[in-house]
Amino acid sequence: MRRSGIVDPRALPIAVGYLPVAFAFGLSAVAIHLPGWFAALLSLLLYAGASQFAALHLLAAGTPFMAGIVAIWLINLRMALEALAFFRRVDWGHRKPWLALLLTDETFVAASLGDAIGPGAYIRLVWLPYATWVLGTLLGVIAGDLLPVLLRHAFGIAIDALFVTLLVSSVRADARTVWAAAAGALGAFLGSPFGGWSLVVGMVLGAVTYVIAAARTEGRA
């Protein structure tokens, strides 16, 4: 796969998928009478989709200030796992940890599969989704509901298709990852009553399953 140039090709489907979601976020914020600057600044500084939508819900429901903030931190706790996994893998030492601020679920997965990448390749992967997220929010705030439902849904499929494509490529490289993915899916399904925590449940279950699968295959060898 060619990774030179300003943008990593894997960033394009992520950005295409982010645009309607960010647009919807901007729209939703305005719809519950929050100021446009609030939505734009939240996208700029927080950059964490699920927790941003949760923030709107919490503010609209009149949740106490600290409870809302703690809820957002808890939803985003999975990013600690992702940052640890990614930075441990790329082995950049203690350099450039601030680059983790642009790590999301999608860019983490895209950046973690295949060969370990350097900081330059990482930036080529993450800048466009981030810029799209902020721009999409601004467009949502400014433009209102212009995107037809059909296109919104079709663009939304881009992210799922990216997940599927990355999963196939991961399984081709290491067949044991299919067990991790299956357990991750099962964990997320079983953890769905826990809301934002279902992703964490899936990730932990999948990672433990991978350890077991790896130990079994190495024991046989």
Add this chain to the structure above:
Amino acid sequence: MKPFALLSFILASALGTALIRFLPARYAHRAADPRLQRLLQGIPAAALGALLVTSVDTALPPHYLATTLVALALAVILSWRPGGVLWPVLGAVAVACAGLALHLG
């Protein structure tokens, strides 16, 4: 909420999330236990499986769900050959557009 309270809300949630991302990245090189490394190797694929489940909205009408599944099946077929992620993704989006337009049309 008043503007100052909203601004405080943004800054507090963003600062906490920044630390959640930053601190593990800053000290990742110290975690040298091979078992932890193996555990972390499984996380990307586990996250993919979990994300796929959480992103499928079963409350969608049946034709949306069917179109999504067909589009993702095409993505699997197209991604089986090495050659990047763009074609599988564009193929899936094209199928989604066509499938939904056919239904609505």
